[in-house]
Amino acid sequence: MRDETTIGEAFATAVSTWGDRPFFAVPAGVGRGYLEAGFEISYADAAKEVEALAAIYRSAGYGLGHRVATLLENRPEYVLHKLALSSLGVCCVPINPEYRAGEIAYLLEHSEPEIVIGLAARRQQLLGGLSESAHRPAIVNLEEFASALAKPLRPASGRATPETPSSILYTSGTTGRPKGCVLSQGYEVATGGRYAALGGQAALRAGQDRIYNPLPLYHANAGVFSLMAAIVTGNCQIQPDRFRPQRWWNEIAETRATVVHYLGIVVPLLMGQAPSADERAHQVRFAVGAGVEPELHAAAEQRFGFPLIELWGMTEMVRVLADDIEPRHVGTRAFGRAIDGVEARVVDDDGRDVADPHPGELIIRHSAATPRRGFFSGYLKDEAATELAWRDGWFHTGDVVWRGPDGMLHFVDRKKNIIRRSGENIAAAEVEALLLTHPEVHQVAVMPVKDELREEEVLACIVLKQARPDKAMADALVQYCLDRIAYYKAPGWIHFVPDIPTTGTQKIQKHTIYPKGTDPRSAAGILDTRSLKRRQ
Missing domain, CATH: 3.40.50.12780 (ANL, N-terminal domain)
Known part of the structure; x- marks a missing residue:
């Protein structure tokens, strides 16, 4: 190696x-x-x-x-x-x-x-x-x-x-x-x-x-x-x-x-x-x-x-x-497939192996004796995040896969709250945090939505305070993002909604915003803002 x-x-x-x-x-x-x-x-x-x-x-x-x-x-x-x-x-x-x-x-x-x-x-x-x-x-x-x-x-x-x-x-x-x-x-x-x-x-x-x-x-x-x-x-x-x-x-x-x-x-x-x-x-x-x-x-x-x-x-x-x-x-x-120096398991949320070909998270290591050999050295100034990624002696990739009878691994989706657009990883939390600083935004949930060209695009579901939920407001919010973060992170779709479901502890329930199996891009009132996203 x-x-x-x-x-x-x-x-x-x-x-x-x-x-x-x-x-x-x-x-x-x-x-x-x-x-x-x-x-x-x-x-x-x-x-x-x-x-x-x-x-x-x-x-x-x-x-x-x-x-x-x-x-x-x-x-x-x-x-x-x-x-x-x-x-x-x-x-x-x-x-x-x-x-x-x-x-x-x-x-x-x-x-x-x-x-x-x-x-x-x-x-x-x-x-x-x-x-x-x-x-x-x-x-x-x-x-x-x-x-x-x-x-x-x-x-x-x-x-x-x-x-x-x-x-x-x-x-x-x-x-x-x-x-x-x-x-x-x-x-x-x-x-x-x-x-x-x-x-x-x-x-x-x-x-x-x-x-x-x-x-x-x-x-x-x-x-x-x-x-x-x-x-x-x-x-x-x-x-x-x-x-x-x-x-x-x-x-x-x-x-x-x-x-x-x-x-x-x-x-x-x-x-x-x-x-x-x-x-x-x-x-x-x-x-x-x-x-x-x-x-x-x-x-x-x-x-x-x-x-x-x-x-x-x-x-x-x-x-x-x-x-x-x-x-x-x-x-x-x-x-x-797994190779010499990269062992692989497919596990459930509790870290237990799932039977092939059921999907689960891909976790990897070099070997039992030297699990971290050949991997990155760690996250700078964030030992807690490094150790969390390496819990139980395996690196947790955040990718959901399944394994066939021949040992071949197949990609299903990302487990992490990450949007993958044209090769760039975008943290939904970063875009949410920025949008919440806008004076007219009361609540926001950012998530990936399918894009036929770029794999995924950024969708922002937004509850406004008092502003009118129209295209002009959507464009203004996108421009607000473009002025502060890399263009590819800005929302390509904006959907103004009356409320966003939360748990009793006020944790946003993104998976309940749209019915399972539906394409959010077909939702009534959703606004396409992709044309505003251009390299500076």
Whole structure:
């Protein structure tokens, strides 16, 4: 699993073995604002840039025990700085570019980075967060990095080990504010090792594959899973700025991609385009991802000419399970079996095993002797949440699954109060807490509702105080959210209701708002506000 290796050691091995091979590439993108002609760098040349960056950080006093936040989007600089920081034992805290001021302020206060490295074009966004934060690190423009790097207030000590924190990735939790998942260097390298160990049609070829991943580098998929897989196998990661269906096939062809990553939203958008010769003019061997609709799975494979390998993972455990061995379970929600190093059980609410194929919560561990090996290090500053997730010696995933007679696990739903929209986890409690600060909102219940394109959308059931429950009020509430949280978290549907059922202790009973088996989108008076949700 390579969990006894640091990122610096893994990268050094890749450089010595595959120095002249391509390491990282960016597709051409006219009008993108950076590297419009595209970009590619070899392992050897990347190593030189990483060492130069590390020397600047080192001379300024950065090292083990420090944290550096970054707002560098999906640019190559993010990867080069991360590798430089990792070599010194510095922990990287990436900032979601969609975050608004309050969300940035929370991240800064919670993670307490020594500095923030950001694009000059993002400086005002960062200053907005800084103005609301009690923790106020220096902001250094990437373009002035070499000359403007502020020195840390605390001295560094020691060298990086596999247990050294490499990243803190923020993931939405059920209690509102995102939790900071601490990932060690050994953990991150091990996730790449697991990708490299996939079998069947999903096997990576050392030094030969080019992995196109349109997902954000501040998430574990692109920033850890595929990046570390590329490093441990000597392959190249291709990083567009984001997923754009109109550019997808051209970028894949021009970059000579042989492996692609997808989320559920990618497949229907591609299938919705008019067929063209471009969608077969590629060198793709396979795709890996999660959430393809069962009814589209076989049709997409036939139309595009490569298998879509469904897998399962989470920030807390990215050594994925995958439906990678033939015969695959195409057209189902199967995502893999337990593997060596990832034991799995399906349990009821009391932690008792349920009989196959009945559904229950998926809980996992490495082994009885070392249950937490290969998992995240814990939630930053939240030992109680960490221990709750690890109760009874098993990590509770919050995902409801069932297991077939062949051991294959099939996804059913999420047990947690989480909305999954286009690959982003949204805590209903966070949106509820914000809406309750609006002077006209008396009561609110936020929940997921099915979305044919984005998997799920945010639905807010709202009891107003005195305001008129009309479209203008709904739009005003959505704008209130858009001004304060990332656009994707804002309600896409609003339903003004006279009351929301509660228990005797005033706990909201969300499951009783709509009759079982009905689609809330068909409810009388519900308002569609999805058109207001746009990237800033």
